[in-house]
Amino acid sequence: MSMADAHREADRAALDAWMEVPVVDLIRHLMEHYHWETRHGMAELENLVEEAALMEGHHFPELLAIRDEVDLFCREMRDHLRMEEATLFPAILAKEQGRAFQMDKEIMEPLELFEDEHNAAAGLLVRIHKLTEGFQPPESAQALQRRLYHAFEVLADSLMQHIYLENEVLFKRVL
Ligand SMILES: [Fe+2]
Ligand SMILES: [Fe+2]
Incomplete structure (x- = not known):
């Protein structure tokens, strides 16, 4: 078993x-840890990608495509x-x-909907992963672009968990 697998x-x-x-x-943990981290990570990504696209986009046109994907992802x-x-x-x-709870039946269908949205989010991350060649900045990238790619890595890791x-x-337990 490799270190990464372990x-x-x-x-x-x-x-x-x-x-x-x-x-x-x-649920408290999901809110306090993951939802907080996602919102924080998205704000950082948006700031970094806008600045990187503006300052470095002429050298690295993929930054413009990455900005569009970040936009969609965050929305x-x-x-x-x-x-x-x-x-x-x-x-x-x-x-x-x-407590009184009358959506027992309705909640089962949204669960699938939420899973679909998770797949869509993961799909967008995969596209960004490809555009950035695995979150690896090019040799000649400036500090800004390196910070951007690192921010992707951190957010992707948090999102997968x-x-x-x-x-x-959660869903397995409430079904
Ligand atoms: Fe969530
Ligand atoms: Fe979710």
Whole structure:
């Protein structure tokens, strides 16, 4: 087993441990850690990509394509976070806390919808991953572009864990 595989397995085990934690605490963790980190990461990405496209876009035209992908990604992701916070999480919390809850049937279909959105978000990240050749800045890239690629890597890593926790832990538990 390579080092990277060992790390991945350790990460997976840490995420799976949330199977045993009360659902309310899992949702709090998703909010306080992942939703916060995603919003913070997107704001940083948007600032970096705008500046990099402006200052370096004439040397590296792919920065312009990357900016468009970031734009789309952030727009869709903000809607997605808001949907979870406004509809899905409140419904799950109400159910967990035994409060009146009349969307038992309706919540099952949105779960698939949320999974579809997770796939779309992951797909966009894959496109950005390709455009940046695996988040590897070109040899001659300036500091700004390097920071941008690093910000991608950090956000992609956070998002993969976030999606796993929702698809494989939270959704499995509320079904
Ligand atoms: Fe989420
Ligand atoms: Fe999500």
